[in-house]
Amino acid sequence: MSARLGIVAAALLAPASFFLGASTPEIAKGPGFDTIREKDLEAHIEFLASPGMEGRDTPSEGQARAAAYLAERFASWGLGFAPDSLEVMGDFGDDGPEHDATQGSFLRPFHYEANAPDPDGCSLKLLGAKEPAEFLYGRDFVPVHRASGSASGDLVFGGFGIVDPGEHYDDYKGMRLNGKVVLFFEGEPRHKKKFGGEEVTPAASLWDKLNTLNREDAAGALVVRRAPEGAEEDEENGLDYRYSYASFLDAKGGTGPRQPSKSLPTLEISMECASRLLGEDARELAQRMDKKAKPVEVDTKGLAVDLASFTSRREIRHDNVVGVLPGSDPVLAKEYVLLGAHYDHIGVGPGGRVGCGADDNASGVAALLEVAEAMAEAPPRRSVIFACFAGEEDGLLGARYLSERLPVPQEQIVCMINLDMIGRGNAKETSVLGVDRNPALAKVLDRARKLEKTGLRKVIEARNQDIWERSDHFVFHEIGLPVLFFFEGLPITDNKDYHTWRDTIDKVDLDKVTHTARVVFNTVWILANDDDRPPAPRD
Numbered sequence: 001m002s003a004r005l006g007i008v009a010a011a012l013l014a015p016a017s018f019f020l021g022a023s024t025p026e027i028a029k030g031p032g033f034d035t036i037r038e039k040d041l042e043a044h045i046e047f048l049a050s051p052g053m054e055g056r057d058t059p060s061e062g063q064a065r066a067a068a069y070l071a072e073r074f075a076s077w078g079l080g081f082a083p084d085s086l087e088v089m090g091d092f093g094d095d096g097p098e099h100d101a102t103q104g105s106f107l108r109p110f111h112y113e114a115n116a117p118d119p120d121g122c123s124l125k126l127l128g129a130k131e132p133a134e135f136l137y138g139r140d141f142v143p144v145h146r147a148s149g150s151a152s153g154d155l156v157f158g159g160f161g162i163v164d165p166g167e168h169y170d171d172y173k174g175m176r177l178n179g180k181v182v183l184f185f186e187g188e189p190r191h192k193k194k195f196g197g198e199e200v201t202p203a204a205s206l207w208d209k210l211n212t213l214n215r216e217d218a219a220g221a222l223v224v225r226r227a228p229e230g231a232e233e234d235e236e237n238g239l240d241y242r243y244s245y246a247s248f249l250d251a252k253g254g255t256g257p258r259q260p261s262k263s264l265p266t267l268e269i270s271m272e273c274a275s276r277l278l279g280e281d282a283r284e285l286a287q288r289m290d291k292k293a294k295p296v297e298v299d300t301k302g303l304a305v306d307l308a309s310f311t312s313r314r315e316i317r318h319d320n321v322v323g324v325l326p327g328s329d330p331v332l333a334k335e336y337v338l339l340g341a342h343y344d345h346i347g348v349g350p351g352g353r354v355g356c357g358a359d360d361n362a363s364g365v366a367a368l369l370e371v372a373e374a375m376a377e378a379p380p381r382r383s384v385i386f387a388c389f390a391g392e393e394d395g396l397l398g399a400r401y402l403s404e405r406l407p408v409p410q411e412q413i414v415c416m417i418n419l420d421m422i423g424r425g426n427a428k429e430t431s432v433l434g435v436d437r438n439p440a441l442a443k444v445l446d447r448a449r450k451l452e453k454t455g456l457r458k459v460i461e462a463r464n465q466d467i468w469e470r471s472d473h474f475v476f477h478e479i480g481l482p483v484l485f486f487f488e489g490l491p492i493t494d495n496k497d498y499h500t501w502r503d504t505i506d507k508v509d510l511d512k513v514t515h516t517a518r519v520v521f522n523t524v525w526i527l528a529n530d531d532d533r534p535p536a537p538r539d
Helices: 039-049 051-056 061-076 087-093 206-216 271-278 282-292 357-375 395-402 443-452 473-478 510-529
Strands: 011-013 107-117 123-127 141-143 149-157 181-185 218-223 266-269 306-308 311-325 336-342 385-389 412-421 429-433 459-465 481-488
Touching: 011 206, 011 510, 039 051, 039 061, 039 311, 039 357, 051 141, 061 311, 061 357, 061 385, 107 395, 123 271, 141 412, 149 218, 181 282, 181 306, 206 218, 218 271, 266 271, 266 306, 266 429, 271 282, 311 357, 311 395, 311 510, 336 357, 336 395, 336 510, 357 385, 357 412, 357 510, 385 395, 385 510, 395 473, 412 473, 412 510, 429 510, 443 510, 473 481
Parallel strands: 149 181, 181 218, 218 266, 336 385, 336 412, 412 481, 429 459
Antiparallel strands: 011 459, 107 311, 123 306, 141 266, 149 306, 311 385, 429 481
């Protein structure tokens, strides 16, 4: 869930009791209901929120892998492409391998401006060695955003680049850094007791390290990217450029050092690149420092590097992932229920810690996937659009794009349902926002809870203006669609792991995700089968 609009408390409403349409007979349980299983939800969350996905930032390689996973699931259940998929892909001139240019794609791209690398303006060369080397952009190195420029100088090894008197630790003790290019590891030693143990300290921040090098008049910096903690080595992402860095709240409510307003030229480099530069195994060197949490020396005498880092603002492609299940009724199939959830999260912090985003929002995406698979068992009368949004954490970007270019005429969309953070709090309850804007939906929720045993005792119809505006449903409400927003509970401040690196799968209540997914299935099933449809929302 996006944090940009602030955090507030909630006021709760008692459920309403009137019918959506008295003429509609009660609907039988959906045939696919029993396919919604906890083990399948867990598997989806484990994949999407694994450390190797590096927080699914918009955009990133981890997010691209997540998008491919979603598209593969949609295809395996026989979902179709959005009706305008070919047109949308054609606008991008994109006939790449991720879709059939004659049919369409589950990927629904859009552009948004960001600070992006210029590969032609970036370079890295090793000088002075017996075998001088020139390295490749994207494999060996990428720039750090807003750390542009060029530099040449003697190469020195700076350990983790940390000077921390409180820990009696100084990677630069006795060294002169003036005019040097300093190579150091991302983060801090992964030691059980030093540097805060489980938590990372401000000293791990890349920005703190670059501030130190600025004060010492270093010429440039090379930051060695490490596989995230908990990631298998073969799960490590390729060396993709990080468009942004996550800001995690610490125990005191702060977010640590900020990026220097004027930064020296900096590249991030791979472990393999670091090994070639240093002449020894960089991975083993980092592990040795993890174990002892003490600085070590590496002889780099006679070695020098030449580097260039350049980024600029330009339009960058992002991808929503959209699949459509055609309805079974020849007439009502031309109407649609839209079920959405954002699949992005906040990425990696400047201290190297990954925001896995298990609750926010792998939980909602997993539920959407299970509902899609269940619906595909026996489609309802109306069609269903399943939309996984990118860029929610950056201001509802993907949802806003889809709301501005709907895949079908707006009047054909019956309701939009949004799933965002459904895995924490009381496993027997879930909160739903939107009923106060559309009271006719209260009976739908009541029927959904009773249609089949879901495991939920209470569906709380909540009212909260600020939280209401902070997730993807809001942009669809703005254009006049009825919406429901399923959320784990209010106030959001009860979730102490929200937008921290601690949002991991072990903190997610899989029972609650399962119960919520089942009541969402019932809700979609009712909306997609009723003769009547809810009216437009009130302001």
